[in-house]
Amino acid sequence: MKKPAIRFPVKPLSLAILATFAAATVPAVAQEADDEEVIEEVVATGTRLKGTATAVMEERKNQAFVADIMGAEQISRTGDSDAASALRRVTGLTLVDGKFIYVRGLGERYSSTQLNGLAVPSPDPTRNVIPLDLFPSTIIESLSVQKAYSPSMPASFGGGNVDIRLKTIPSDYVFSVQGQLGSNTNNFDDAYQYNGGGDDWFGEDDGTRAAPAAIVDQWESKQFLDGISQEESVALFKGLNRDYDPRLESVDPDYKANLSIGNSFDYDDDWRFGFLLASGYDRSTDVSEEYVGEQPLRNGEEIRMIRFYDEVNTTEKSVKWSTLFNVGVDYNRQHRVDYSFIVLSDTRDQIRDMIGNTANITLSDNQRVRKYEVQYEERKMFTNQLRGTHTFPELGFLGFDWKYSEGRSSRDAPGNMEARFLLEDDNLDGIYDRETESSLSNSTTAGRYSFQTLHDRVENFAYNVNYPLMIDNWEMEFKAGGNFLSKTRVADNRRLDISTRAFTDTSILEGYNFNDILTDEVLDSASYSTQNLLRDTTVAGDDYAAGQKVDAYYFEADLFWNNLWRFSGGVRYEDFRQAVVPFDPRTNQFDLTDEADRSQLAFQEDAFYPSLAVTYFLQEDMQLRFSYGKTVVRPDLREVSSSTYIDPLTENPVGGTPGLRTTSINNFDIRWEWYREAGNNLSLGLFYKDMDSPIESVQSPAQDGPPLIRIANAETGKMYGMEVEFLQGLEVIGDGIWDNLFVSGNLTLSDSEIELDPANIEEQTGVSTSITNPTRAMTGHSKWVVNTQFGYDSDNGEHSASLVYNVFGPRILIPGIDGFDDSFEQPFHSLDVVYKWYPDFNTTVTLKVQNMLDQEKKIEFEDTLLRSETRGTSFSLAYRYDF
Incomplete structure (x- = not known):
């Protein structure tokens, strides 16, 4: 239910200001004027901004629970290309790895994501949450981040709920095309690339990287490569693609294209039909230089890396x-049914050429290790959604809403590969020549191939009945509904290692290209030892299947008294069931050691989750909100399995923990909001979260390679902080140019603390974790986050510009072990500029420059660099025409 609108004049410049920042305000009313030119200017400005900002902000103001909403115009203004990068502009939100959003410093597990209010499948092999970079901004109508829990939200709610709301059927005919060209300062020189497939431009592998049919037959027959002869091993190896060697080539420019068309039609006064089709293509290249530290060693006060790569070139x-198709029908403005079909495809193709040292291969021995690795993955999501909204005036305006979604996602990594080489400074000139002083590693893992697939399916049905009621000074609305979710996931992984110990004559390993060293001719003429050339290193737990069902019912009331108080709240009941089963690929049997493991893999709980929100209207333009909610955070699918898997984001091995407990959270929020004259506004919020058994990442030392990450329960946790938002037109400084300028921004100051009991974690995981700091901040939490925007809009509506700044405070990414402190991702100062020119009513030209400060991504501990990555300064020029 909405509070009656409080109206006051908003001048044309304020409309532009409103469209730049997701802060609540009031509906815009055209300023009265006798001058015809002034009236024309109002129309032009509103048209340029497409008129959605006011509605978005009015929605936020009228939310019963604390929420932030960002509309399509705000996203366009800041120049962000996808949902993930756009959400970092919202108060208290930070972006991790370009894919996952941390709300108020809580990791991605503590936030839920919905698409048009419904669950969506995830193509991430290790997480339930969906990577938000999958959603391009061109198909997004608005992004809603609800930070205070309400019964209509999923109970799995820690930091908040992110709802991605896609564009809907337009009210009038629209047809637009857009093209964009861009590049990055890192891309100006030649970069390492490799021969891929003929359909790479389309984002699909043409079979070049896929495992050969002969090896696939071995896997499907459950024979794998165990016990095969050397002749069979060599024959199978010949079928593998070996042409992955990096070579320096010039980098193509980035380019993208978008098209959208839609319309609505009236029929017989009562019926209205409409459709919208939006499609886009985006191809880009990122080149960077990196440093990767893997194993530190302390010598007194000195820390040095004994395993590291200090020359890493990545392309x-x-x-x-992206394709979005909407079609809908409306009858008498009382009954509406919409169908949406969404297809998203995102292909990532990365090659890294790395030179470094290990504990055994050192500079003191005039040796270096070189390896290259190719990581190729295709992520796809298909979603069908059907939604209905019905109002029955004859029943006291009873409302009934329903929605159904069936979605599938997949991740296909058809053939990733890595190869290892040894560089020896034979002439002792201090230069390790890649071409003349190189040989393929003489080891059991000179090369490795991996082949991965994942399929995720989600079916979600929800309904809601609402009934408005007015009695004396009370305006009331009562809601009751249900939400039913079913999710299944199947994943498998196969690995092959190339053992050069199979050759008796190691001189054949000299060279710097894997494909040139192990040719068919060399393989045919080589003499072999008793070790096989191919080793199947697929292990138990590489395959798994998972299922999840959630049945939920809720009741919610919204009570508004005497234009002074608003009481909203209710309770949600959820019955949650989940089962995860790891398989032994060789036997297709459960990978369980005993019956205890079997019982712990099945997870079931049901509980009630209440919430309450109170709003007090201090003045017509000022309100104060209070809210409380009890929520829960549950383990991800793979985290309750004892199997070890490689996290593709951190490249660390991760071991799950059967019997992992649910995190219970009590959430408290207070926010004061002031909607001032001419669209200026200010808000101040406080929040506190009390957590029992928070789920956290800890480390355990590994014998070789990076440390093993374990998932475990801390004892207790808490988080508290303050959020400030503002928007101010600079006309308060003076007349003239100041009338065209505004500044907006937000600041989050917060702190967190968890208590870890090493003895309890060792008992829970069965592995010693050697925790350095049993009391520390939560992983991923930044104590401060700053967003600011300085904007300009010309009087004639032909020009607009924004200078946008974002920075987050240091945050723990890798908890410390063995006496080493936690590793912190350092602040990244992002400064972007976006300029738009509207030469005529139909045309938009956009110039965008990002990371103008040329910042690097860095992770450090105890003033020691662990990882770094250059990002470069990117720029693009886009042209859009609306017919």
Whole structure:
């Protein structure tokens, strides 16, 4: 239910200000004027901004629970290309790895994501949450981040709920095309690339990387490569693609294209039909230089890396496709049914050429290790959604809403590969020549191939009945509904290692290209030892299946008294069931050691989750909100399995923990909001979260390679903080140019603390964790986050510009072990500029420059660099025409 609108004049410049920042305000009313030119200017400004900002902000103001909403115009203004990068502009939100949003410093597990209010499948092999970079901004109508829990939200709610709301059927005919060209300062020189497939431009592998049919037959027959002869091993190896060697080539420019068309039609006064089709293509390349530290060693006060790569050159290509099709029908403005079909495809193709040292291969021995690795993955999501909204005036305006979604996502990594080489400074000139002083590693893992697939399916049905009622000074609305979710996931992984110990004559390993060293001719003429050339290193737990069902019912009331108080709240009941089963790929049997493991893999709980929100209207333009909610955070699918898997984001091995407990959270929020004259506004919020058994990442030392990450329960946790938002037109300084300028921003100051009991964690995981700091901040939490925007809009509506700044405070990414402190991702100062020119009513030209400060991503501990990555300064020029 909405509070009656409080109206006051908003001048044309304020409309532009409103469209730049997701802060609540009031509906815009055209300023009265006798001058005809002034009236024309109002129309032009509103048209340029497409008129959605006011509605978005009015929605936020009228939310019963604390929420932030960002509309399509705000996203366009800041120049962000996808949902993930756009959400970092919202108060208290930070972006991790370009994919996952941390709300108020709580990791991605503590936030839920919905698409048009419904659950969506995830193509991430290790997480339930969906990577938000999958959603291009061109198909997004608005992004809603609800930070205070309400019964209509999923109970799995820690930091908040992110709802991605896609564009809907337009009210009038729209047809637009857009093209964009861009590049990055890192891309100006030649970069390492490799021979891929003929369909890479389309974002699909043409079979070049896929495992050969002969090896696939071995896997499907459950024979794998165990016990095969050397002749069979060599024959199978010949079928593998070996042409992955990096070579320096010039980098193509980035380019993208978008098209959208839609319309609505009236029929017989009562019926209205409409459709919208939006499609886009985006191809880009990111080149970077990195440093990767893997194993530190302390010598007194000195810390040095004994395993590291200090020359890392990375080239990552991405190809994205997006298609959105909406069709709907409306009868008498009382009954509406919409169908949406969404297809998203995101292909990532990365090659890294790395030179470094290990504990055994050192500079003191005039040796270096070189390896290259190719990581190729295709992520796809298909979603069908059907939604209905019905109002029955004859029943006291009873409302009935329903929605159904069936979605599938997949991740296909058809053939990733890595190869290892040894560089020896034979002439002792201090230069390790890649071409003349190189040989393929003489080891059991000179090369490795991996082949991965994942399929996720989600079916979600929800309904809601609402009934408005007015009695004396009370305006009331009562809601009751249900939400039913079913999710299934199947994943498998296969690995092959190339053992050069199979050759008796190691001189054949000299060279710097894997494909040139192990040719068919060399393989045919080589003499072999008793070790096989191919080793199947697929292990138990590489395959798994998972299922999840959630049945939920809720009741919610919204009571508004005497234009002074608003009481909203209710309770949600959820019955949650989940089962995860790891398989032994060789036997297709459960990978369980005993019956205890079997019982712990099945997870079931049911509980009630209440919430209450109170709003007090201090003045017509000022309100104070209070809210409380009890929520829960549950383990991800793989985290309750004892199997070890490789996290593709951190490259660390991760071991799950059967019997992992649910995190219970009590959430408290207070927010004061002031909607001032001419669209200026200010808000101040306080929040506190009390957590029991928070789920956290800890580390355990590994014998070789990076440390093993374990998932475990801390004892207790808490988080508290303050959020400030503002928007101010600079006309308060003076007349003239100041009338065209505004400044907006937000600041989050917060702190967190968890208590870890090493003895309890060792008992829970069965592994010693050697925790350095049993009391520390939560993983991923930044104590401060700053967003600011300085904007300009010309009087004639032909020009607009924004200078946008974002920075977050240091945050723990890798908890410390063995006496080493926690590793912190350092602040990244992002400064972007977006300029738009509207030469005529139909045309928009956009110039965008990002990371103008040329910042690097860095992770450090105890003033020691662990990882770094250059990002470069990117720029693009886009042209859009609306017919």
